[in-house]
Every structure is written in structure tokens, then in C-alpha cells.
Amino acid sequence: MSHNHIMPFKTNLTVFLSLVSLTALTVYTAKFVDLGSFNIILAMMIASVKASLVLGWFMHLKGDSNMNKVIIFSSFCFVALLAGICYSDLFFRY
């Protein structure tokens, strides 16, 4: 088969170690560095980097078809739409 994306062992290991390091960074910044309301934004930013690693490498999306990329990207857009409109209600009601 021509579209066989076989990820080398070393790449998989690097992704795994990066994910563990980013978890440690999440715990450290959230528990021991007080950034006020920026803490949750930072945690979500790190989580999104981790999510990109999982999607791009473990799930092979990097070398996958554009169709599959659009499918999963659109689901995140719909969640952002739902969350964004709901959350705006907290600020704009009354």
C-alpha cells in the first residue's frame, strides 16, 4: 500500500517523553506558580500542544488526507462555537 505512514520507534518515544514533560510543566505551573486567572489559560494552552502531539503523531494526522484533517478540525470548531456562545451569556446577560 502506498499510503503507509509508519512512524519510527524513536519518533513515538520522543512524542511520549514530550507529553510526560508537558504534563510535569502543567502540574508545576498550576500548583506552584500563581498567575491568577492566567493559570487556566496557560494550562489549556499546554493541553492543546499535547493534543496536537497526540493528533499529529500518535494518530498520524500529519501525513493523513486533508479530508480527515477537516473532519476533526471542524469538530473542534463546533465545540468552540458552542462554548463561545454559551460563555458569552455569562458576560452579556442583563
Added chain:
Amino acid sequence: MSTVKVDRRVDHSHHFESMQQEHESGKQGTWLFMATEVMMFGALFTAYFLYRGKYFESWVEGGALLDWKLGALNTVVLLFSSFTMALAVRETQLGHNRKALKYVIFTTVCAFAFLVVKYFEYTGKIHHGLFPSEGMWSYDAQTPQLRLFMVVYFIMTGLHGIHILIGIALMFWLMKRLKNEEFSKDYYTAVEGVGLYWHIVDLIWIYLFPLMYLM
């Protein structure tokens, strides 16, 4: 009338033009399923953020009640299971059914380890009267909406836990098929599909862990 048995390792199903097309179609279906998973959990994450904005003090009180060390341990366990799952897919792609089987077993052991930790967390919460149901709630909350936080906590981690259970069932199915050497370099859609599912379960936990345990 007799039907010819198709060897899936070298032949495609009759309604596809090639093995490649069959593989791509199956994978695309799995990605569509993954999109629905993201949207299902997305609705729950929306609930989390909405109530967090509204009842911030309760979210702080609730988050502090959870043991972040157990949460971090489970995060590493899940990340490792994702790693071994990625290796299982890799070995299947190379045509090594037996090696892939070993990695699927590692992944399943991690999945059980995750559930064991979760079991101790849940029973601890129930013991302290933190299960938000009639007759089981007896906790002396400092803020008015702590019970709502626990509802969100149990629904989100509970739904995630159900996904782990389904993942374990799927991996036992894979083990049986790998043991029978049913996959080949050209036919590994099932292993890849379960892999994608398992990574999405991991991806959801990547967001759940900091939001529940650290914020």
C-alpha cells in the same frame, strides 16, 4: 450456492475497488466517529466552563478536594498506554502480529491500572459523602454549589471511564485477532481504528486532568 471466503490480509471486500480504498474508507469513518466524540465531550466541557464562570468558589473548593497526585499518575499511565498503542499499530503495519499483540497487552494492563486508581478515587469520594445523589451526599460544603461541581466531575470522568471500559473490550477483540495472525502489511484497519479511539480517550483526559485536578 457457495461463497468464496475472502482472505482479508490480501483481498479487498467486493464492494471496494482496492485494499487501499477500503482502508481509507474505514479510516475516514473512524475519524468521523472521533469528531462526534470530540463534540460529545465538548458539550460537557462547555458545561464545566459555564458553571465555573458562574460558581467559581465552588470550583476552587471542588478542585482542591481531588488528589492531583493520583490524577497526575493516571495521566502518565494513559500517556504510556497511548505510546504502546502507537507501537502496536506500527508493528501491525510492519506485518508483525505477535509483536503487536504484546503491545496491545501492555496497553490493556495500563487501561486496568487507570481504572484501579479511579476506583480508589471514587470510593474515597463516596466515603466522604461527596457523591451527589439523594442519601449519599453528606459533605459539609463551604460553598453553595460544590455539589454541582461533583455532578460535573462524576459525569465527565464517568463517561471517560466508560470509554476506557469499551477500549478494553475492543483491545481483547484485537488480541484475539492478532493471535490468529489476521492482519498484514496491507490490512490493519481494525488495529489502526482502535488505536485512533484509544488516542482520543487519552486526548480527552489531557484536558480533563488540569481542569478537574489543578484549577
